[in-house]
Amino acid sequence: MLSSEQDKRHRMAPPPKPQTMKERILETADKLFYLKGIRAIGVDTIAAEIGISKRTLYNHFPSKDALIAAYLERRFVSARPSDKPPAEQILATFDSLERRFAAKDFRGCPFVNAVAELGPADRAVKKIAIAFKESRRLWFRERLTELGVRDAEALATQLVLLVDGSIAQDLVRDDPAMARAAKEAAKVLLRNAGVDVGGDAVKQVKGRKRAPQ
Amino acid sequence: MLSSEQDKRHRMAPPPKPQTMKERILETADKLFYLKGIRAIGVDTIAAEIGISKRTLYNHFPSKDALIAAYLERRFVSARPSDKPPAEQILATFDSLERRFAAKDFRGCPFVNAVAELGPADRAVKKIAIAFKESRRLWFRERLTELGVRDAEALATQLVLLVDGSIAQDLVRDDPAMARAAKEAAKVLLRNAGVDVGGDAVKQVKGRKRAPQ
DNA sequence: GCCTAAGTAAACAGGTCTGTGTAACCAAAA
DNA sequence: TTTTGGTTACACAGACCTGTTTACTTAGGC
CATH class of the missing domain: 1.10.10.60 (Homeodomain-like)
Known part of the structure; x- marks a missing residue:
């Protein structure tokens, strides 16, 4: 039928x-x-x-x-590949942060929070938190290397400090401007490393020159 | 025992x-x-x-x-007065951080941890956490103003980001070198603002000049 | 000696939590 | 049809939590 x-x-x-x-x-x-x-x-x-x-x-x-x-x-999602120039990608990180801060459902870094809540005894949690932090540092380092920055290792760490610092500050203060402050600091650090981030003269750049945008 | x-x-x-x-x-x-x-x-x-x-x-x-x-x-202890020059005081902050990171009983910022643990609903905790963060920012701002830095407000915020960033990073990674990285970044930011932190030429300084201790 | 204040010990009330056990249900597959 | 597997409802164990109660002890000050 x-x-x-x-x-x-x-x-x-x-x-x-x-x-x-x-x-x-x-x-x-x-x-x-x-x-x-x-x-x-x-x-x-x-x-x-x-x-x-x-x-x-x-x-x-x-x-x-x-x-x-x-x-x-x-929560451990890897960043999508982008075709924008590396310097822009780095700075865009902070714009993205600012947008996330402005959202009312932002509550800091889930990995840092988990370690703070569960304590250092929880090895499993700590392990994945370390992996996440390191992956973000490596992401920065990759872009800095692309830019020809000399000590990409150290600068990547410093950028990560700005990211996590602004997250911690926003967590307690609810102030998305922290992301902008971090971005300005990042610009200074990048400029100091010879990266052209626009808006100001650069001390001296490694031989290779990048087309703006 | x-x-x-x-x-x-x-x-x-x-x-x-x-x-x-x-x-x-x-x-x-x-x-x-x-x-x-x-x-x-x-x-x-x-x-x-x-x-x-x-x-x-x-x-x-x-x-x-x-x-x-x-x-x-x-935990909210105010900093003791110091007679060292302001720039040194600022940088000494990061040395002190590094020492605290190296101690095995360091577990991050108690205020950030409390907010992370108790959540944003606990207004009392959040209030004191905000007060603490703000007090530290003002401490930086005071020293920067003493140094004649133009935008002490913004730079103080950026220094605070480095402090909290290194604390968060050390919390998950147990790496006291984060304090040193923060210090190097702070030096770059200070130098960029015209503060003499030694070891390098300074772009341009505000009229007032300080004797190097 | 007596009185008060502070501390001790232990049980308890009432709540939450993680995790399990059990019986019933329902839909699709065989 | 029977079976099977995922689901529900609900009770329960055992642990831990905050905060209270009761009864007892101890140390000083008068």
Whole structure:
């Protein structure tokens, strides 16, 4: 007989369930952990927020620790490649920071927060936090090397200090201007290293010259 | 144990007591809150560490929240006056940071940690954290003004970013070199503002010149 | 000697947390 | 049909938390 009901395989539109249960749990855990704090949120709260039973949550993650680890790993997204010139990419980092600060759901660096909350004894958390910080430092270093900066290693570290400093300051002060201050400081440091960041004369540049933009 | 003398100091209190019970509670709370985290330490643990009953603790502090507030206020020590030239004072800040990073009991900024742990909803904690950050910024600004720096306001903010950035980085990486990196960045920023920090030519200085100690 | 203040010990109330156990349910697959 | 697997609802264990209560002890000051 011809089926009066629709083909079961393509029956419903994705809107209600576009993602798997595991993803839904992770997404909700991310939101709550980040916004309210890892220790402040219990697994009950997460399950209730999604509307599932706690048992289901534990069917997907063996423990809260595993959920925390998955949360941090999910936050560890690598930067997308960009075709903009390296100096612009570096400075754009701070613009992006400023935008994030302005959002009302910004609550500092999830990795720093996790280490602060869970303490240094939690090796798993610390390990991924270190990996994240190092990856960002390497990202800066790569761009600086591209720019021909002599001591890219040291300058990358200094830029990272500005990033984390502005994040910490914004966390307590809620002042997106911290990102702009960091950007200005970064410009000075870059200029001092011979990078052309526009707006001012440069002491001396390594032989290679870059076309503006 | 090594604490036979220390024990005496606590036990056999000479007429002018070396410290009152309230101070002992605060000192212990400070150590544990800072090292292990505020949420990780219960009042029982603090009382047990001192060897007093929980009731005694509650006789001195009406609630754990009050103890937390007292802990943070105790951490809020203002800098001692110094007769060294301002530029040296500023740079010495980073040397002091490096020394603190090297100590094994360093665990980041207690105010940032408290905000990260307790969340933005805890207004009392956030308030004192903001006050502390602002006081440090003003300390920098004062010295910069003394040095005749034009935009002391902006530069003070940038120096604060370096301080907090190195603290955050050291918290996750345990790398005291972060303080040195911050110091080098600070030197560049100061030099750029016309301050003589030694070791390099200065673009242009405001009329006032300081004797190099 | 007596009184007061402070501390001790231990239980307790009422709450939260993580994680498990159990029985029922429901839909799709075999 | 029966089976299977994911889910729900709910109770529960065991631990820990803040804060209180009760009853007892101790040390000085009068």
